[in-house]
Amino acid sequence: MTEPVAPEVGRDFIRDIIQADLDQGKYKEIVTRFPPEPNGYLHIGHAKSIALNFGIAQEFPGRCHLRFDDTNPVKEEQEYIDSIQADVHWLGYDWGKNLFYASDYFDRLYEWAEKLIRDGLAYVDDQSQEEIRLSRGTLTEPGKNSPFRDRSVDENLDLFRRMKAGEFPNGARVLRAKIDMSSGNINLRDPVLYRILHAHHPRTGTKWSIYPSYDYAHGQSDAIEGITHSICTLEFEDHRPLYDWFIEKLPVPSRPHQYEMARLNLTYTLLSKRVLTQLVRDGHVAGWDDPRMPTMAGMRRRGVPPAALREFVKRIGVAKANSVVDVGMLEFCIREELNRTAQRRMAVLKPLKVVIENYPEGQTEELEAINHPDDPTAGTRKITFGRELYIEQDDFMENPPKKFFRLSPGNEVRLRYAYFVKCTGVIKNDKGEVVELRCSYDPATKGGNAPDGRKVKATMHWLPAATSVPAEIRIYNQLFANPSPDAAKFAADLNPNSLEILSDARIEASVAESNATEPMQFERQGYFVRDKDSTPGKPVFSRTIGLRDTFAKEVAKG
DSSP states (O other): OOOOOOOOTTOSHHHHHHHHHHHTTSOSSEEEEEOOOSSSOOBHHHHHHHHHHHHHHHHTTEEEEEEEOOOOTTTOOHHHHHHHHHHHHHHTOOOTTOEEEGGGGHHHHHHHHHHHHHTTSEEEEOOOHHHHHHHTOOSSSOOOOOTTTTOOHHHHHHHHHHHHTTOSOTTSOEEEEOSOTTOSSGGGSSOEEEEEOOOOBTTTBTSOSEEEOHHHHHHHHHHHHTOSEEEEEGGGGGGHHHHHHHHHHSOOSOOOEEEEEOOOOBTTOOOOHHHHHHHHHTTSSSSTTOTTSSBHHHHHHTTOOHHHHHHHHHHHOOOSSOOOBOHHHHHHHHHHHHHHHOOEEOEESSEEEEEETTSOTTOEEEEEEESOTTOGGGOEEEEEEESEEEEEGGGBOSSOOTTOOSBOBTOEEEETTSOEEEEEEEEEOTTSOEEEEEEEEEGGGTTTOOTTOOOOSOEEOOEETTTOEEEEEEEEOOSBSSSSOOSTTGGGGBOTTSEEEEEEEEEOHHHHHOOOOSOEEETTTEEEEEOTTOBTTBOEEEEEEOSSOOHHHHHHHO
């Protein structure tokens, strides 16, 4: 795969707009915001928005707010608020004192709604949600005015205040803006500003019986906070005229401008919050932080370095047109970062026992192993070598094909950091399966080099039987087998091999004893990280990513 080229900082159209605004003296300080709705966990698409908004605040004179647009208490939970804050911090950004909530402005938003009523620009509608939907019209047909559209200002104020007082049940009435039911933009066909919701809000409790719509609260919250550049994804482009209409009609303290960029789309991935919620609720995954999920919590648990995500976002850049990014680019960034930072260890995922018959019984020795081949400062560690070892089952074949260079009867290989060994015998069980190998070693090849200059074509990793520790290894692959999974029928595209659990693996004792949370490379296997399911008696490690991309080839084979 060709190495992706990272764009220069400052070359995308958003940053060009900001630089031009500064050059023209429009602003002394740039103020952006990341405004998630706390109704789910953040996913990798949000990482793009976080990096852009907080990155702009770092690159230009400015600040970035974290604001929760908490306007729907039915779907919002404190768990999501906490997880979002943790994700932003994990990604490497900090909002400082600039933490806000749309609910901070509920009183002012209500006052402005009453102003719209007094100005003849809003009315209370008694139609049901379905009736309003049907009267909205289509892209080719205009909408129809509500029979309640011409209510008097006094009647609208009275009904709206009674809505606020909790006199009416859910769905009985809504407050709508009075704009233009024949507009070519459906968002301007008298959008709903408030609906009745008798629900407990995570921050305001039961104070409110009505809640503002996202479209109404979002722009006004931007204006209250003095946001200069309100950056959204392209699906909000058709909402911008409504965003501007509210700014124009209300006595807001500032006039932010909305800009739209392409959202992130990845192959083999769905980022729909509805789909992600259903994956969790239907038990297709073990939770929001399942390592197969594209949530930041899932990626963090899988050991993805935040620096890799930041580099990925930088490489894909900021564009005006939607496109689909190959997930291989994300994996490239993860491998590149982990190759640079992850220390090396050895693990045997599918153990096959080896007895070195000419090595003295009861004898052991300490061999030196390097922690990182490209970083001398990472130092070395000791590995115990003895008569009984484990190697990978796949590293032995009794009747190998012509180009199989690993261990086979009569063939000699190098054990990493140790000696040359040769297979001298094979032990099988009643089913004819190979369960143990008998080998000999050459004491003159300590360190992995032969004094007589002879060469071997394979170097294999191994572990001592006596001091290595049993572990559970979880091999994660893409959650979807289809590069373009169908959001409407996503269950049909799920990869049945997205998780493989190896319960009899072996790891170095130092790995088992350490509680380090940083990923490490299990040599020749991939990058792995300790999972939160680990117990003192049984460590669990999850694969962050393999050393090479084999998933696409496996899918192609069917």
